Amino acid sequence: MIVKNAKVLLGSELVELEARIEDGVFKELGRGLRGDVEYDAKGLILIPGLVDLHAHLRDWGLSYKETFESGTSSAVAGGFTTVFDMPNTSPPLTSPSRVRERIESARGRIYCDVGFYATPKGPRDVKGLLDAGCSAFKVFMHKPLEGEDYGDVERIRELMAEAERYEALVAFHAEDPKLISGSEDTVESHAKAHKVEAEVSGVLKVLEGMGGARAHICHLSTARALSLVEEAKGRGKRVSFEITPHHALLDDSTEARVEPPLRSRMDRERLFSALVSGSADAIATDHAPHSLEEYLGGKASGFPSLEIALSLFLNEVNRGRIGLGTLIELMSRRPARLMNLKKVGEVREGFVASFSLIDLKREFRIDPSSFFSKAKYSPFEGRLVRGKVMATFIRGELVYEDGEVVSKPIGRVIG
Numbered sequence: 364m365i366v367k368n369a370k371v372l373l374g375s376e377l378v379e380l381e382a383r384i385e386d387g388v389f390k391e392l393g394r395g396l397r398g399d400v401e402y403d404a405k406g407l408i409l410i411p412g413l414v415d416l417h418a419h420l421r422d423w424g425l426s427y428k429e430t431f432e433s434g435t436s437s438a439v440a441g442g443f444t445t446v447f448d449m450p451n452t453s454p455p456l457t458s459p460s461r462v463r464e465r466i467e468s469a470r471g472r473i474y475c476d477v478g479f480y481a482t483p484k485g486p487r488d489v490k491g492l493l494d495a496g497c498s499a500f501k502v503f504m505h506k507p508l509e510g511e512d513y514g515d516v517e518r519i520r521e522l523m524a525e526a527e528r529y530e531a532l533v534a535f536h537a538e539d540p541k542l543i544s545g546s547e548d549t550v551e552s553h554a555k556a557h558k559v560e561a562e563v564s565g566v567l568k569v570l571e572g573m574g575g576a577r578a579h580i581c582h583l584s585t586a587r588a589l590s591l592v593e594e595a596k597g598r599g600k601r602v603s604f605e606i607t608p609h610h611a612l613l614d615d616s617t618e619a620r621v622e623p624p625l626r627s628r629m630d631r632e633r634l635f636s637a638l639v640s641g642s643a644d645a646i647a648t649d650h651a652p653h654s655l656e657e658y659l660g661g662k663a664s665g666f667p668s669l670e671i672a673l674s675l676f677l678n679e680v681n682r683g684r685i686g687l688g689t690l691i692e693l694m695s696r697r698p699a700r701l702m703n704l705k706k707v708g709e710v711r712e713g714f715v716a717s718f719s720l721i722d723l724k725r726e727f728r729i730d731p732s733s734f735f736s737k738a739k740y741s742p743f744e745g746r747l748v749r750g751k752v753m754a755t756f757i758r759g760e761l762v763y764e765d766g767e768v769v770s771k772p773i774g775r776v777i778g
């Protein structure tokens with residue numbers, strides 16, 4: 364197949380060219396290529412498929428919130444061709460047999476590629492979970508899934524020493540449970556309970572316990588914790604971090620229940636500047652769908668973001684606040700590298716032809732009622748944004764076009 368008249372970012376320049384795709388791979392990029400099957404991408408920019416390090420696809424006992432089908436439809440509609448699923452499922456992903464079971468249950472039901480995080484109950488579980496096919500580990504410091512306890516440095520140290528033997532990435536929800544206190548009934552009290560100090564202390568514990576292992580800080584939300592992580596990176600620590608659309612683009616003037624909570628305007632601006640400067644490793648969605656009743660009733664935190672994350676940031680590209688190249692680095696190439704995905708995250712000859720075509724000028728209003736996600740609410744509701752995904756391809760096959768998922772669930776499990 365040939366994709367013709369697409370613009371591709373080469374260096375810092377958009378160049379119009381054709382892409383010849385064979386066996387799901389970019390075989391040739393150049394001008395004037397012709398073929399039997401052609402897809403005309405006139406006026407559109409071809410970007411590498413996005414990689415989300417942080418999504419909750421739910422399914423299983425939480426299928427009323429999201430399923431593999433609805434979550435990955437949401438992903439391809441938003442330009443994501445690979446997502447990594449979080450292990451706070453029901454039941455949770457804490458044993459090799461559950462990892463194998465989850466991999467089996469996802470097969471044939473996913474529209475994009477999916478990898479799985481698992482949570483080790485202790486260091487001795489690390490090897491078995493990796494052998495079962497998980498891509499990385501996730502530690503919920505403040506809300507253990509099944510009695511595991513990583514609230515203090517010693518427990519973190521033991522886990523990280525074992526993870527280091529396998530070069531495994533360990534992602535942390537770094538909020539120190541000892542510093543979370545108070546009522547969480549309302550959005551306001553919930554945010555107060557999840558104070559800045561809880562994140563700062565959580566991050567300090569990770570940095571202290573990680574040794575030479577690979578640690579990843581999820582959804583960094585405060586300027587203070589950000590400085591600590593940047594400084595540790597400067598010292599050569601193998602620590603990476605992600606920033607979510609909501610923490611980079613919203614602050615506590617918006618009412619939304621999420622963990623960690625929306626912070627001050629100063630925090631938001633500092634996080635955004637870490638994206639622009641390149642000190643951040645990734646933009647990750649933390650797509651966290653719930654039923655509207657649970658969310659509004661204060662029983663759950665988080666909201667769906669896969670479908671809108673790219674558009675929210677393309678809008679910032681249009682406003683001149685971040686470069687398109689930087690954005691794509693943060694949403695595709697760098698997260699792909701962190702997860703050791705081979706030949707993924709770049710539009711380049713020999714690379715996997717999973718990609719999207721975007722219209723950088725198309726304007727629309729965010730309308731959660733049209734989400735593929737089962738969770739049809741968003742703190743970004745009503746926001747006018749410019750920049751939209753028009754089509755998404757997985758290994759050269761069209762999966763999403765113009766508001767519709769058009770293929771079978773052809774995604775693969777990573778594992």
Ligand code: DOR
Nearest residue numbers: 419536621622651664665
């Ligand atoms: O807001 C959140 N929602 N934060 C988390 O850490 C978990 C997530 C969820 O699973 O809903």
Ligand code: ZN
Nearest residue numbers: 536581622623
């Ligand atoms: Zn989290």
Ligand code: ZN
Nearest residue numbers: 417449649651
């Ligand atoms: Zn999460």
